Every structure is written in C-alpha cells, then in structure tokens.
Amino acid sequence: MKILTTIAATRRYRAKCTGPVVLVPTMGALHAGHGALIQRARKLAGKRGTVLVTIFVNPTQFGPKEDLSRYPRPFAADVKLARACGADAIFHPTPGEMYPEGFSTFVDEHTVSLPLCGASRPGHFRGVCTVVLKLLTITQADVAVFGRKDFQQCRVIARMVRDLDIPVRLDFAETVREPDGLALSSRNTYLSPAERAQAPVLRRALLIAQDAFAKGERSAARLRRIVEKQIATSPLARVDYIGIVDDDTLAPIRTVKNPATIALAVFLGTTRLIDNLQLR
C-alpha cells in the first residue's frame, strides 16, 4: 500500500490509475465503521479500480474550543486497518501541505449547513466543504464514500457537489454500531467507563421515537419530547440539540409527512456524540 504525503505525489499516483478511483475521506483514528467504508469502496472500485483513503485531521472544521489538539492520531494502526480492508493508497498530508501560508479561499454552503451541527459548531461545515472539495480536486475521484452517521455532513456535501458541478458520484454507507446500539465514532474513545455505559441512550431514544412514529405519531413536537424524555433518563447526558427536519432540505418540520430525520447531538461529559434516524 502506498503512503502519499504531498499533493504533487498524489496527483502523479492518480494520473497512473486506469480504473475508477474511489475515495474514502477520513480524519484517521479508524474504527470498524471506517473499515466498512473502505471495504465498500473496494467493492465499488473492483479489481481494476483504486481505493484511496485520506487521513487528515482537518483544522478548519474545528472550533477554537474544540478537540483539534487532542484528536487521536494513531497513524500506524490506521495504516494496518486501511490495508486489511482493501485500501491501495493513503493520502496523509500535513496541515501546511493542505493550507499553505496565505491560504484564503473557503467554501460556504448557505442552507443545509445552517441548522443542527451548523448552529452548534459555527464554521464547521465551511471547513468540511473546503477540505472535501480540495480532496476531490487533488484526487479527481470518480466516487467518494461517506458514512450516514454524519447525516448533515452527507447532505451538505451532496449540495456542494450539486451546486458546484463537481464530477464525482457520492455513496453514503449505513452507520456501523456497537452491539448495544452506540454508533461507532473516533470520539467514543474519549468516554469514561460511566459515560460509555450511558452512551447507548442516543440510539435508544431514537428507536423509541421510531416506535411512536410507527404507531402513528406525526407531531414533531411530541416526537421530540419522547426523545428528550429518554435522554433525561441518563444523568450524564446533556442534550446539545434534537432536530426533526425534512430529510432533504433539513428545514424544521411540525408534522411528519415527507421523509424526515431525527438528528441529535448529546454531550456525555465533555464528549459530544451525534446520531440520527430516518422516519419513513
């Protein structure tokens, strides 16, 4: 497996690829969820194609009080996992390579990036869009794979790709979970044992709301209260937001008629976890 650290070397590597190039953008600290994305990319690329994983802890998507410096960077273990899951190459640039002195151009999406995580993490999606556009431009990927756990990120990237006519096909993969329902996330490693024990409350709350929806509940306010009540059963959990939004536009809704998503962010101690569930 090839490790690429510069944009120039990545462009040269890409130019030699003959089949489809499938990109899996990550910030490293790879877990089985990323493993599933890489395996999916391998299938999409086929024997002739190339699976290119990017590992870059992107500073522009972290707020000033967020976890940029303590974000885990276990590069050797990441290389091992990426190789085992079928990656052909890893692009692992330094921040200076991606954002050289004088860098001053950013991508702002102005609709689907505003609510939910966009409201709690100002500037986050600007950083995500900017780095993803750069990664797509550098790698000229034919397909890019993202996880559905980051529901809003998927929508924001899809909007950017559509609006800016970026010639890539997006592929969104199902969330991988622990047996108790907790969505896999690199940030789960921050949880203390007591917080980890309570973390499945996010998924439990979503499933209880889904159950109410299946029994006919269509009021977003009442579904929201169901989620809130369940989260409140975990004393270490503090809600950042619970949103019930149109699946496509991410606009808040009062009554669930069209496909909608419940998206939530919850703090367990200082660790912020997200999850979502589609109501249909």
Ligand code: PAF
């Ligand atoms: O989902 C992530 O890990 C990041 O937001 C991404 C897409 C790799 C951009 O830095």
